[in-house]
């Protein structure tokens with residue numbers, strides 16, 4: 001019998017940091033400190049697992065009585081990671097969900113990081129009640145994307161890897177927040193790259209709303225006003241916590257039972273509350 005719960009733990013594994021928190025899933029808010037450790041150099045599975053353990057221990061939730069969702073920066077299909085843009089190549093074709101479950105000694109729910117941020121904004125933030133197509137992008141080490149149509153997530157969209165015509169590099173190498181830091185761009189210079197990126201995505205998909213997540217979204221007033229788009233573009237309500245909140249939300253099925261114990265095994269099931 002699945003347990004009733006309104007709290008869950010979310011862990012958001014990124015290319016630079018691993019963040020976690022305990023989340024109240026009625027309000028979609030963090031009810032613990034936000035714990036962050038650096039992503040281990042090379043981001044090999046065993047090292048990432050050890051870092052996730054540190055996050056759970058620090059939060060005091062290492063035992064299995066609170067549902068746990070884990071978000072990861074790669075394509076995630078049936079618990080396997082199928083890509084590795086900012087982590088070790090070992091993750092390509094790797095049974096990541098089972099690896100974390102065995103390593104942590106508990107069930108987890110495992111999904112792409114941008115997709116779970118989309119779920120957080122859908123349930124508790126800027127995408128709530130929006131009709132048509134919402135595209136959330138996270139601007140961080142990479143560019144992640146979540147496509148939500150009429151309240152349903154279409155997982156693994158990977159719009160950060162759109163190719164730039166005539167260039168070897170993809171969109172995220174050119175326009176992620178890490179590109180701004182690496183190349184010491186100012187807001188205006190970075191915004192010119194974002195202008196190319198969002199205009200391109202806008203042309204391809206004609207969305208109704210863009211949401212911008214990732215750590216830099218707390219500085220949205222520095223760069224969003226510089227963009228000229230037909231589509232409204234707003235920061236994620238939950239800023240850089242959207243990944244933690246969304247990961248936690250996916251650990252619970254829509255009826256408040258533990259999604260893992262209740263065998264809700266797909267993002268779409270867990271998303272359409």
Ligand code: BGC
Nearest residue numbers: 073074075085114142143144
């Ligand atoms: C990965 C995505 C991920 C994004 C943000 C990209 O490099 O391919 O899966 O969502 O980075 O972390």
